[in-house]
Amino acid sequence: MERRPASDCVRTARANIRLANQICEGADLARLQEAFTLLETTVAEMRQAETEVRTGMTDGSADLRRETKLLKREIAGAMRVVDGCAALCRGLSIRLGLTALTYTPQGRSVAATLSAAECELQG
């Protein structure tokens, strides 16, 4: 793996997230898949950023800190969109008698409990 300054990796991650947001605007399954693939690539970028910081490969910590904080803001924005849409899907799933999936704050998938499902429907 070619070594790059951590801030480069974070900048690429930010660009990827912005692009993923644009791609999935239309709620089209193929485009959602495309956005998902881009997010997976972004994970690789951030893993490299983590490695570079661990081994001291930073090109100015102030810049990296600023870029990483901006990245976190962009992740929060994307998460908001995903949360909103996922909640709608959960409600529709429950109404259709399907298993409503939800996720923990750590990102793990779990099936919604009956009481949680009722809350979902009532809003």
Added chain:
Amino acid sequence: MSSLLAMMGAAGNALGVVQQALSIIQNNVNNASTPGYATQSLNLEAMPLDVATGLAGGVTSAGLQNSRDPYAEEQLQAQTQALGQYTAQAQATGTIQSFFDASGSSGVSAALAALFQSFSAWSVNPNDPTAQQSVLDSAANVASAIQGLAGSLSQTAQQLNGSIGSTASQINSIAAQIQAYNVQRLTETTPDPGEDAQLYSSLDNLSQLTNFTTVTQADGTVTVLLGGGSPLVIGSQQYAVSTASSPAGAHVLDSQGNDITSQITGGQLGGLLDSRNRVLGSILGNSQQTGTLNQLAAGLADTVNGILTSGTVSPGGAAGTALFTYSATPDDAAMTLKVNPNITTSQLAAANSSGSNGNANQLAALTTTPLAELGGMSLTQYFGQIVSDIGQENQTATDNQTSQQQVVSQATTLINQVSGVNLNEQAAIVTQFQNAYQASAEVLTVLNTLADAVLNMMTPLT
């Protein structure tokens, strides 16, 4: 012969039903772009066939069915309410932010910097009339900048009051449309598709303006309740909302005159109320708080006046005079801050017990002196904090608006995809989308964890 007649009757009846179905399809095509219109379909029912008893079979109409999913409609309206709120907040905080110069090259920041510079120059030559006059001029500029800022913000408060009033009028106008629908609905056994479309279009429009819930009654009328349960429309009765302003801010009143401001948390009205009462209130003050700009004005005047009046114009000379004046009402300090009209350059007290320029030095040091009345911040830091806070408010509102726009856009598309298809198709579509969003949420959580890890590892390096 009777069987033949019965069969011909059945065939004729079937043709009538087909004609009805075709006209419904035509109606769907004609209304494809009508706001709020839901695709209609005709339920067909088989007629009993028993030749022996003269039942000729055929089909008959079993009523209209529309593709509307009330749950999906409600969800979309809830998301639209949030979008209306964030959009109003982003616009209002953007306007408020435009009165603050974040660069510090103009406005209050620049005027404060110039005042401290003039104190510094005066401390070098305490008896120089030019330096003394510069102090008076700079003080007048600071007072004027703070007063101008307070004036612009007060004007914005008035504009927001006006917007809140006009939004309430729009809400009443939409409520009148829904009430008219209810009146019409009470005269019909089945809802007219055109009127149904108008109702849902009205509800969509209402969701941009405020938060509310709807209940469809057994008689087909729609009850609309504002966020906290205050009625807006019940059956054929409309309950108009109104607005008022007081020293506490802007208020929304129900038809009985009760204050329901706290119930309005969504839509454009919710966003405007939040910007007017919370954001502007925290800067300009109201009956519950002094306001940060008033605290700055009072802090500046009290501190400078305190130093000047405790000193003397020369060692052992006459006592100093206060430089600033402001109204005795604390929440009006910024609007009334001005230079003492009676002060002259010779009344500026540069001296104190530590020397002929001890007082002037103390004033010059105010640029970095922490003040207890400003929470331990200096005057410059405190104003910087006000600018930063409003910038943060605007940033948050803008971020929320961008994200919410996407949620509404995606939810609309998703709902369109699942409406008007059979349950099996709906299940397949919803499962695919649910999995896609689920997977994205998991990856985003991993990314957030990695970003946190990078930030945490950096702490020892800085």
